[in-house]
Amino acid sequence: MKHSLQDYLVNLVSESAKPTLWVVDESTLPLYENARIPNHVTVLTNRYTPKNAISPDSKLIVNDFDFSQFNSFERIIYRISKEKPLVHHCINQSLQHLTDTGELILIGEKQDGIKSIAKHALNTFEVDGVTKKQGSFYVTHIGKPTSCDSELDTQHYTNLRKLNADGQTFYSKPGIFGWEKVDQGSTLLLKELPRLAKHMKHINSILDLGCGWGYLMCGTQALNAERRVATDNNAAAIDAAKKNCEELSLTVDVVLDDCGSNIKEKFDLILCNPPFHQGFSVENTLLEKFLKNASRMSRRSTRCLFVVNQFIPLDKVADKYFSEITLSKQQNGFKVWQLKH
Numbered sequence: 194m195k196h197s198l199q200d201y202l203v204n205l206v207s208e209s210a211k212p213t214l215w216v217v218d219e220s221t222l223p224l225y226e227n228a229r230i231p232n233h234v235t236v237l238t239n240r241y242t243p244k245n246a247i248s249p250d251s252k253l254i255v256n257d258f259d260f261s262q263f264n265s266f267e268r269i270i271y272r273i274s275k276e277k278p279l280v281h282h283c284i285n286q287s288l289q290h291l292t293d294t295g296e297l298i299l300i301g302e303k304q305d306g307i308k309s310i311a312k313h314a315l316n317t318f319e320v321d322g323v324t325k326k327q328g329s330f331y332v333t334h335i336g337k338p339t340s341c342d343s344e345l346d347t348q349h350y351t352n353l354r355k356l357n358a359d360g361q362t363f364y365s366k367p368g369i370f371g372w373e374k375v376d377q378g379s380t381l382l383l384k385e386l387p388r389l390a391k392h393m394k395h396i397n398s399i400l401d402l403g404c405g406w407g408y409l410m411c412g413t414q415a416l417n418a419e420r421r422v423a424t425d426n427n428a429a430a431i432d433a434a435k436k437n438c439e440e441l442s443l444t445v446d447v448v449l450d451d452c453g454s455n456i457k458e459k460f461d462l463i464l465c466n467p468p469f470h471q472g473f474s475v476e477n478t479l480l481e482k483f484l485k486n487a488s489r490m491s492r493r494s495t496r497c498l499f500v501v502n503q504f505i506p507l508d509k510v511a512d513k514y515f516s517e518i519t520l521s522k523q524q525n526g527f528k529v530w531q532l533k534h
Contacts, residue, residue, distance in 0.1 A: 216271040239428045269290065277310075356373055403424070411437055426451050
């Protein structure tokens with residue numbers, strides 16, 4: 194009987210009573226949130242999850258894939274991520290935290306590059322391993338290397354790196370949405386911001402919803418706001434946004450959260466460039482989640498500025514939450530929308 198990758202992964206996590214580490218990124222986060230996790234399983238994720246707040250548990254660790262606090266596990270399960278430096282980092286760290294009889298289990302689709310990644314890992318660490326096809330995906334079992342002197346190239350994943358793109362200098366790293374570029378949509382929004390801000394009586398508070406490395410918040414430097422908040426569900430993005438705001442001497446409260454779900458304040462100005470890619474798939478409900486929370490954090494005088502790909506039907510989704518929906522600018526394949534209650 195063939196199983197989907199998701200079913201296979203959930204069954205794999207719970208099928209053994211051996212001490213297990215499950216490495217969870219954005220592509221497997223929905224599985225984790227809906228799964229019943231056995232007591233012998235520790236979860237390491239770089240993403241905020243509502244389970245953090247609902248049932249805090251020492252078995253759930255949230256950070257930017259820092260394995261240093263762990264001892265050893267009999268099994269480490271990892272559905273490989275999109276970014277190769279992150280994949281290499283997690284493989285390197287996993288193999289260092291296996292017991293002598295332990296195994297790292299890699300899972301991925303063919304288009305994820307799992308076959309070449311697994312082969313490279315086996316060659317680098319000089320270990321035996323087996324890669325088997327399971328329906329539309331592949332599973333590789335890798336044993337504990339005799340030595341971890343050699344490692345896969347992570348491109349210094351753990352460090353923020355100083356970058357320059359389109360005349361903008363900033364700090365970022367792989368794993369952050371648009372990590373090595375200045376997003377064209379966000380640039381369009383910031384070009385519209387001065388004109389739109391002129392029509393607002395006051396801007397005392399600003400929220401960057403889904404901040405990434407902080408480009409939109411950094412672009413508000415000219416606005417004389419007393420309160421600034423930036424939020425993202427990615428631990429790596431939080432570190433980068435803090436660093437970039439500090440470089441500009443901007444006082445910003447940078448918060449790890451899920452689309453601002455736990456932020457109780459209301460703001461004068463809300464900026465958002467919502468990602469519509471989640472992991473390896475397109476998440477159609479993600480935009481609505483951003484809009485719903487933006488609406489909740491808005492007063493009647495609040496202006497929300499969203500920028501999306503021109504093919505995203507934001508106006509059709511936003512009318513459930515906002516009474517005024519205005520197309521402010523359309524250019525280079527993007528649309529800037531202004532939303533009000």
